[in-house]
Amino acid sequence: xxxGLYPEFIPTFYARFPMGPIADWMMDEALAxxxxxxxxxxxxxxxxxxxxxxxxxxPLRLAIHGFxxxxxxxxxxxxxxxxxxxxVKPFEHNEEKEALWQRYKxxxxxxxxxxxxxxxxxxxxxxxxYRMHDLCVFDQGKLVAFSIFDLGKKSLASLExxxxxxxxxxxxxxxxxxxxxxxxxxxxxxxxxxxxxxxDVPMFNYKLRPGGMAFYRLRTKEWHPIxxxxxxDWMMDExxxxxxxxxxxxxxxxxxxxxxxxxGTSFASQQPRLGSFNxxxxxPLSLSGQVRLxxxxxxxxxxxxxxxxxxxxxxxxxxDTPKPVHHYLSVQQQSFLGQFLRAGDLLTLIxxxxx
Numbered sequence: 001x002x003x004g005l006y007p008e009f010i011p012t013f014y015a016r017f018p019m020g021p022i023a024d025w026m027m028d029e030a031l032a033x034x035x036x037x038x039x040x041x042x043x044x045x046x047x048x049x050x051x052x053x054x055x056x057x058x059p060l061r062l063a064i065h066g067f068x069x070x071x072x073x074x075x076x077x078x079x080x081x082x083x084x085x086x087x088v089k090p091f092e093h094n095e096e097k098e099a100l101w102q103r104y105k106x107x108x109x110x111x112x113x114x115x116x117x118x119x120x121x122x123x124x125x126x127x128x129x130y131r132m133h134d135l136c137v138f139d140q141g142k143l144v145a146f147s148i149f150d151l152g153k154k155s156l157a158s159l160e161x162x163x164x165x166x167x168x169x170x171x172x173x174x175x176x177x178x179x180x181x182x183x184x185x186x187x188x189x190x191x192x193x194x195x196x197x198x199x200d201v202p203m204f205n206y207k208l209r210p211g212g213m214a215f216y217r218l219r220t221k222e223w224h225p226i227x228x229x230x231x232x233d234w235m236m237d238e239x240x241x242x243x244x245x246x247x248x249x250x251x252x253x254x255x256x257x258x259x260x261x262x263x264g265t266s267f268a269s270q271q272p273r274l275g276s277f278n279x280x281x282x283x284p285l286s287l288s289g290q291v292r293l294x295x296x297x298x299x300x301x302x303x304x305x306x307x308x309x310x311x312x313x314x315x316x317x318x319x320d321t322p323k324p325v326h327h328y329l330s331v332q333q334q335s336f337l338g339q340f341l342r343a344g345d346l347l348t349l350i351x352x353x354x355x
Contacts, residue, residue, distance in 0.1 A: 009029050009035055009042075010268040010269065011033045011221050012034075012044055012268040012269075012276050013218060013235060013277060013278075013300065014044055014047050014266065014276055015035075015043065015044045015267060015268040015275070015276060016038075016042070016044070016266055017041060017042060017266065017268075019040065019042050020125075021130075022129065022130060024131060024153035025153045026152075027131070027150060027153070027155065028154055028155045028191075031152065031155050031191070031193050032155075033216075034046075035059075036059065036157060036195055036196065037130065037157065039121065040123040040124070040129070041265075045058065045196040045216075046058070046236060047278045047279075048196060048198060050198060054236060054240075054279065055201065055236065056234035056237045057198045057199070058196065058197050058215040058216065058229075058233060058234070059195075059197075060194050060195065060196065060197050060207055060226075061192065061213070061216075062181065062192040062210060062212050062214070063190070063191060063212065064181070064184045064192060065190065067181070067185070067212050069178070069181075070210075070211060073209075073210065076171060076174070076175060076178065077179075077182070080137075080171075080172075080175050083170070084139055084144065084145075084170075085137070085138045086135060086138070086179060087135070087136055088134070088135045088136075088183060089133065089134065090131075090132070090134075091121075091127050091132040091133055091134045093117060093118040096143045097117060097134075097136075097143065098117050098118075100143055100145075100146065100162055100164060101162045102114050103164070103165065104162035104164070105162065108163075121148060121160065130150050132149070132151075132159075133149055133150075133151060134146050134148045134149075135147045135148075135176055135179055137175070137176065137179075143164075144164045144172060145167070145175070145176055146161065146162060146163075146176070147161035147176035147177070147180060149180060154190040156183065156184050156191075156193065157195070158177065158180055158193065158194050161176050161177070163176075174206055174209060177194065177206070177207075177209075177210070180192065181210060194207040194213075195207065197215070199234050199237070208226060213225075215229060215233065217233055218301060219300075235300040238298070238300045239277070239297070239298045239300055242300075243257075243279065243280075243281055243296070243298055245343065250347065253347065253351075255283060255285075255350065256284075257281035257282065258281070258282045258283075258284070259280075259281065259282075260281075260282045261278060272299075272336045273334070273336075274295055274297070274310060277299070277306075279297065280296060281296040282295055283295075283350070285350070292309060293309065293310055293311065295308040295309070295310055296346065299339070302339070303341070304339040304340060305340045305341075306336070306338075306339050306340075307337040307338050307340065307349065308335065308336055308337060309335050310335075337349075
């Protein structure tokens with residue numbers, strides 16, 4: 001799909017790119033191909049930076065047609081509907097919502113630095129770029145919970161939620177999720193997207209509570225029931241393991257690989273691109289008196305190492321130290337040198353370059 005200035009939403013392990021105004025059908029396609037909106041960027045979900053580490057993640061979705069609430073969920077909806085009032089409308093930022101957001105993130109999620117809600121959601125871009133709505137829950141006129149979501153043509157993508165800690169006994173965070181699903185059912189939507197599921201992070205497990213969730217398997221580019229999840233679907237783990245083993249192989253030959261993590265903008269592509277992967281071994285080699293930078297990554301979809309050469313790396317990267325480097329700027333120029341099934345084949349090429 002190519003439309004004007006918009007990139008194609010090619011399913012890929014790692015991509016993040018800025019988006020302006022987006023049509024509702026384009027939102028549907030992005031979500032269906034494993035993307036979600038984070039601020040003013042669209043990102044693939046298989047590798048996410050969570051606080052102080054990278055984590056393996058998977059995109060989730062719920063098929064609305066044929067879905068039914070469990071008995072305990074219908075009870076929660078009934079009981080809370082008798083106590084609270086809710087409304088759904090286009091997103092609007094106000095002081096009451098901001099105060100609730102700040103209190104929730106500080107006291108419940110215990111974020112060290114809580115950005116302003118509107119900036120967190122849009123990074124300075126206008127809300128009109130997206131069909132962003134909020135679902136607000138009130139107790140006798142007092143705002144006690146809200147959720148915020150994007151609407152596609154036939155999809156709803158949940159972005160954020162918050163509730164008053166004083167009302168923790170009412171399960172308002174999960175209640176707003178059930179109300180979002182009910183909104184999809186009432187409006188004839190096809191899919192509900194609750195965001196991403198990180199591996200081994202219990203606070204995100206609530207996303208599985210409604211039942212019927214599916215995950216996107218990038219290797220086959222298909223959605224599968226969560227019950228079919230396999231260890232190999234956590235692709236970030238595989239990438240880290242393969243690059244760790246390769247680093248050991250290189251070190252036995254006196255070649256130091258320096259870990260580097262991509263945080264900059266990258267675009268999805270059908271051709272091998274350095275920006276399609278978020279972690280690399282950066283190998284500086286002195287060739288003919290000149291230091292050249294080689295980047296090695298692992299493609300978990302094809303189960304191969306990829307080799308690139310790049311230039312104009314961030315000056316923050318200290319090439320003479322073996323410690324991990326967590327941030328570097330975009331590589332301005334790159335060339336793809338080949339793909340390798342085995343570390344030994346890659347080592348043979350590096351030796352050839354050094355000869």
